[in-house]
Amino acid sequence: MLETYNTVLVDSVRNLIKNARESPILYFWFGFMLLFSILSISVLSVVIIWTEAEINIMDVFFTIFFLFMMKSSVDFYRYFIKSSQVSYALSTPVSQRKTTFEIFLVVFWVQLGLWALFSGIYTLILSASGVYMGHPELYVIFTLGVILSTILGSTVALHFFSIHRLRLIPIGIFLLCLWFFNNIFSIIMIILASVVFLFWSLRNSLDSFQYAKRKERIKDIELVGIRNVKAAIINKETTIIWRDNLLSSFIFSSVSTGVFIGYLTAFGDETVIPEVLRTITERLSPLVYAFLGTYIVIMYTAVFPSLNLFLAEEKTMWLLRLMPISNKKIIKSKVSSLTLSFIASIPYVAFFVAFAGLKYLLFSLWLLVFSYLMAVLISVPIGAKYVGKKSDILVLYSVAMLLFIILGITMSLISLFDLQSIEIGFFYIISILIEIGFLFGSLHLSSNIITLYSKKQKISS
Amino acid sequence: MISIKNLMKRYDKLIALDNVSFVFPESKVTAIMGENGAGKTTLLKICAGILPFEQGEVKVDEYSIINDSISARKRIGYLPEMPYMYDRLTGREFLFYIASLRSLKDAESEINMYAELLRIDHFMDHELGTYSKGMKQKISLIAAIMHNPNNLLLDEPVWGLDPLTSRTLQEFVKRRKGTTIIATHSPQLVESTADNVYILTHGRVKLSSSVSDVLEKYGSVEEAYFKVEGVNIA
Numbered sequence: 001m002l003e004t005y006n007t008v009l010v011d012s013v014r015n016l017i018k019n020a021r022e023s024p025i026l027y028f029w030f031g032f033m034l035l036f037s038i039l040s041i042s043v044l045s046v047v048i049i050w051t052e053a054e055i056n057i058m059d060v061f062f063t064i065f066f067l068f069m070m071k072s073s074v075d076f077y078r079y080f081i082k083s084s085q086v087s088y089a090l091s092t093p094v095s096q097r098k099t100t101f102e103i104f105l106v107v108f109w110v111q112l113g114l115w116a117l118f119s120g121i122y123t124l125i126l127s128a129s130g131v132y133m134g135h136p137e138l139y140v141i142f143t144l145g146v147i148l149s150t151i152l153g154s155t156v157a158l159h160f161f162s163i164h165r166l167r168l169i170p171i172g173i174f175l176l177c178l179w180f181f182n183n184i185f186s187i188i189m190i191i192l193a194s195v196v197f198l199f200w201s202l203r204n205s206l207d208s209f210q211y212a213k214r215k216e217r218i219k220d221i222e223l224v225g226i227r228n229v230k231a232a233i234i235n236k237e238t239t240i241i242w243r244d245n246l247l248s249s250f251i252f253s254s255v256s257t258g259v260f261i262g263y264l265t266a267f268g269d270e271t272v273i274p275e276v277l278r279t280i281t282e283r284l285s286p287l288v289y290a291f292l293g294t295y296i297v298i299m300y301t302a303v304f305p306s307l308n309l310f311l312a313e314e315k316t317m318w319l320l321r322l323m324p325i326s327n328k329k330i331i332k333s334k335v336s337s338l339t340l341s342f343i344a345s346i347p348y349v350a351f352f353v354a355f356a357g358l359k360y361l362l363f364s365l366w367l368l369v370f371s372y373l374m375a376v377l378i379s380v381p382i383g384a385k386y387v388g389k390k391s392d393i394l395v396l397y398s399v400a401m402l403l404f405i406i407l408g409i410t411m412s413l414i415s416l417f418d419l420q421s422i423e424i425g426f427f428y429i430i431s432i433l434i435e436i437g438f439l440f441g442s443l444h445l446s447s448n449i450i451t452l453y454s455k456k457q458k459i460s461s
Numbered sequence: 462m463i464s465i466k467n468l469m470k471r472y473d474k475l476i477a478l479d480n481v482s483f484v485f486p487e488s489k490v491t492a493i494m495g496e497n498g499a500g501k502t503t504l505l506k507i508c509a510g511i512l513p514f515e516q517g518e519v520k521v522d523e524y525s526i527i528n529d530s531i532s533a534r535k536r537i538g539y540l541p542e543m544p545y546m547y548d549r550l551t552g553r554e555f556l557f558y559i560a561s562l563r564s565l566k567d568a569e570s571e572i573n574m575y576a577e578l579l580r581i582d583h584f585m586d587h588e589l590g591t592y593s594k595g596m597k598q599k600i601s602l603i604a605a606i607m608h609n610p611n612n613l614l615l616d617e618p619v620w621g622l623d624p625l626t627s628r629t630l631q632e633f634v635k636r637r638k639g640t641t642i643i644a645t646h647s648p649q650l651v652e653s654t655a656d657n658v659y660i661l662t663h664g665r666v667k668l669s670s671s672v673s674d675v676l677e678k679y680g681s682v683e684e685a686y687f688k689v690e691g692v693n694i695a
Contacts, residue, residue, distance in 0.1 A: 215588045217551050224557050226568060232561030236550065243549045315545035321511040323562040324535040452513040453527045 004089045005102035008079060012106070019390060026390065029398035036401060038118055042125040044280065049131055051279040057138065058182050065145045065178075068111055072153025073160075075107045081161050081208050090209070100205040104154050104198070111150045115143065137184070144187045148178070151194045155201045162207040170197050229325055233333035238340055240312075241305065250301045250344035258351025261293030266355040286356050290364055291411045293352055295404065298371045301345040302338070303399050306379035309334040310387040310450075311395065317387055317450075327447035335380060335443060342372055363419050366428040371407055373435045377442035378402060384449040462487045462640055463508055463612055468517035470503055470664075477503045478514070479664040485612075490634055490641040492651040492672075494686055495661035501644035502542055504661075505614045508642065509539040521612055535563075538610035542617045542644075544601035548590030552581065552600045555589055559604045568607055575603040579626055594621040602630070611639040618643060619650060648683035658682065660689045 020027045048055055080086055080103045089099045119142070127133050152171055159167040174190050174197075227235060241247055267273065268281030268289075313320065320330055349364045356364075379399050386395055410431075417424045463485040470478040478500045485491050493501045506512035507519060510526045510533060519526040521533035546555055553572070560568035576582040579599040589597065598621045606613065615634070619627040634641055634654050645651060651658055651672060658675060660668040668675075668689045672682065679685035687693075 212591050215591065217554075217586050217588065220551070221553070221586060224551075224553050226557055226566060227561045229562055229564065232558055236547070236554075236558050239554070240547065240549045316547060318506075318509075318511045318541060318545070319559070322509055322534060322537070322539055323559070324531045325562060326531060452510070453530075454513075457527055 002102055002105070003094075004086075004099050005105050007089075008103060008106045009109070012110075019394075023386070023390065026386070026394065026398050029401050030394050033397040033401035035121070036404075038121050039125065042122055042129075045122075045126060046129050046131060048279055053275045053279040061142060061145055061182070064142060065149045068115070068146050069149035069153040069156070071114075072107055072111055072150045073157040075110060076104070076154040076157040077161065079103050079106055080205070081157060081211060084210070086209070090206075096206060097199075097202045100202045101199075104202070107154055108147075108150050111146055112143075115146045141184055141187065144184070144191060148174075148187065148191050148194060151191070151198050155194070155198055158201050158205060158208050160208075161211040162204075164204070164207055167201070167204075229329060230333040230336065233330065234337040237309070237334060237337035241337075241340065246305070247340065247344060250341050251347060253300045254297050254345045254348040255351060257293050257296050258348040259355075261289050261296075262352040262355025265289040265352070266357075286360060287363075287411065287415060289356070290352065290360065290367055291407065293348060294364070294367045294371050295407060297345050297348045298368070298375045299396075299400055299403075301341045302372045302375035303379050303396060303403065304392075305338055305341045306335075306376045307383040307392060307395055307399065309337075309380060310383040311390075311392045314388045321450075321452065327450050328443070330450070331380070331384075331443050331447045335376065338376060345372065359419070362425075362428070363414075366432070370410065370431060370435060371403075373432070373439055374406060375399075375403055377435070377439045378406075381442055381446040381449055384446045387450075462522060463642070464518075464520045465504075465508070466518040468504075468507065468514060468519065470500070470507060470512075470514040476664050478507075480517075481661075481664065481666055483659070483666075485640050485642050486657075487640055488638050489656040490643065490654050491657045491659065492655035493642065493644045493659050493661060494646065494648075494651065494682075495667075496690065499661040500664040501661060502616055505539070505616050505642065505644050506541075508612075509537055509614055510534050511539070535608075536611045537614065538605040538608065538612070539614045540598075540602055540605040540616060540618055542620070544597045546589045546597060546600065549588060551586045551588055552576075552592070552596075553585040555600060556603055556607065560607060563608050565608055571607045571609075572603060575607060578629060579603065595623060595626075598622055599626065606633075613637070613639065613641045615641070615643045617645055619645075619647065648681065648686060651682045652676070658685075660686060662690065 080100060086099070086103065090096050092099075119139070123133055152174060156168065156171055159165060159171075174194055177186065177190055226232075238247075264273070264281050264284075265286050268284065269278065273281060310317075345368060349361070349368055352364055353361045382395060382399060414424075414427075417427060463483070465481065465483040465485075468478050468481050469476075481500075481504075483504075493504060495501050503512065507514050508521070508526070510521075510530055522536050524533040524536070526533045547558075550558065556572045556576075557568075560572065565571075573582070576585055579602065581596060581599045581603075584592065584596060589600065592600070598618075602618070605615070613634075618630055618634075622630065631650070631654050634643070643650065643655065655672050657671050658668070659666055668685065670678075670685075675682055675685045679688060
């Protein structure tokens with residue numbers, strides 16, 4: 001009866017089990033990062049509850065709502081819009097609306113499953129901390145929010161990737177209604193209206209299936225030319241980053257993180273900060289702020305592009321292997337292309353220092369360079385190892401956890417020094433030099449990872 | 462010339478190529494036939510230097526694919542069965558990228574000439590992500606031949622091509638010098654272009670002969686294929 005639903009679900013579960021068996025260490029880090037995230041949120045919640053700070057529950061509701069909405073859009077895009085396997089089911093006599101609805105059901109159960117898992121662990125941790133958790137009405141509202149976000153997220157994907165983008169307007173109206181009337185009755189009414197909209201959208205689902213916007217790039221003809229190998233690889237990498245609008249988002253994330261973290265560093269104890277946030281912000285030192293800000297920025301501008309240097313070559317790795325160039329040259333050229341994303345992360349330091357004070361300039365610069373190099377030296381070999389095998393989110397989360405631990409230890413070391421002392425200058429220089437040494441080792445390792453033939457084969461032939 | 466000695470390739474427990482040896486001579490077109498999963502694509506990928514193998518020796522114009530990998534790859538042009546490319550680059554950008562990686566300083570005229578010949582010139586500035594299978598096949602074909610390689614490996618070359626381009630490609634293959642290996646399911650393509658033919662079954666060579674001998678003995682390549690595979694068509 002639900003053939004497509006069963007097939008997609010079974011395929012996804014089998015893939016998950018197969019991948020987990022093949023790469024247990026990667027999945028261990030991934031699971032560790034997820035647990036760590038839930039634990040961090042739980043600890044924050046406990047601090048807020050103990051300090052009896054006032055909290056607007058709808059702020060939490062909307063945070064969870066938008067996270068699940070984004071996840072639903074991404075999942076629906078993956079399972080339906082860009083999935084070539086779905087064309088088999090769509091070409092059978094089964095109604096296409098039914099097939100698309102079954103795919104929506106997969107997305108729906110995945111989101112609810114994740115919500116049940118995360119909220120379950122969160123509740124357990126808080127209960128274990130002695131916090132009273134008897135608020136079933138809140139849990140119902142949050143669960144309804146997840147249901148609504150899944151419906152709206154899927155319809156966003158359906159209409160965004162089609163030529164009829166005006167069909168997104170009702171979603172905007174639903175969100176406005178939710179913003180103004182956020183009680184349980186209104187949420188149920190909006191869910192009912194969005195279900196009707198979902199069924200109408202599913203009738204037009206073929207408008208977005210395998211959607212591709214035909215783009216002609218006449219303006220870029222002058223930039224096309226034959227370059228040396230290194231320049232060609234750098235040019236290709238930066239062209240793709242540019243066309244995917246990643247560069248502007250790198251700069252935006254670096255500026256906004258710099259402003260936000262810098263502001264909290266300077267005015268974290270001011271009354272203009274909401275009380276719930278102030279209970280946390282006034283306890284943190286500028287060093288911790290600098291660490292958190294840098295960590296956020298490099299996750300986006302260093303880890304993500306470094307991993308994707310190879311992960312994005314999933315199906316095109318054959319091309320690089322076919323070319324008469326050494327693996328070392330490929331690795332070095334690709335890593336050189338990261339210079340652009342490093343430059344995009346520098347505004348973070350400027351804005352952070354503008355708020356926190358000039359005395360943090362040297363420290364912030366060192367922390368950015370150190371963290372960036374560390375992110376690259378960890379991410380490049382991992383990306384090379386899992387090319388074509390694992391999703392970027394999975395690897396990204398694993399690297400995030402590993403990096404958090406390493407940078408956390410480094411920050412503990414730094415706190416032993418006086419930031420104004422001369423010794424700290426030596427520490428900065430020596431740590432960067434050691435890291436550069438490790439970076440070369442990491443690049444060498446990466447080029448060995450992408451080598452096809454074993455040493456034994458090379459010797460014997 | 463490509464020579465292969467005692468080649469062994471496994472995918473986990475499945476043996477894809479079982480201790481096979483070949484010599485693909487200069488100035489000859491050799492066709493590789495066989496049922497699905499017989500090892501044709503695996504063989505071509507190994508010759509192209511993009512797939513590892515467990516045992517054996519592969520030489521491209523006397524250069525070992527393992528120890529002189531870069532020299533060997535300079536002499537190879539490879540058209541894969543599924544031409545995956547960079548979706549956000551245009552056809553022109555992609556071909557110039559490949560020309561740069563191959564250090565072909567004067568490839569522009571070659572690229573334009575082949576684009577016109579294969580009638581893809583009007584789409585050269587569109588992103589590859591919007592190309593059809595046949596259009597991608599044409600771009601991939603230009604990438605495989607623009608450096609005029611001595612050894613050309615074509616995996617299902619006419620699959621997805623329109624009849625006119627398919628004919629152009631066949632004429633090109635017949636006229637070219639150097640070594641050409643074609644993996645295909647099409648007996649017609651073998652008869653029209655190949656000098657020699659191998660039929661593989663479960664990673665082993667079941668038939669190795671010149672096409673003229675096959676035609677003389679069996680009447681057609683298709684008939685020979687059925688006989689070798691033990692299929693009885695009533």
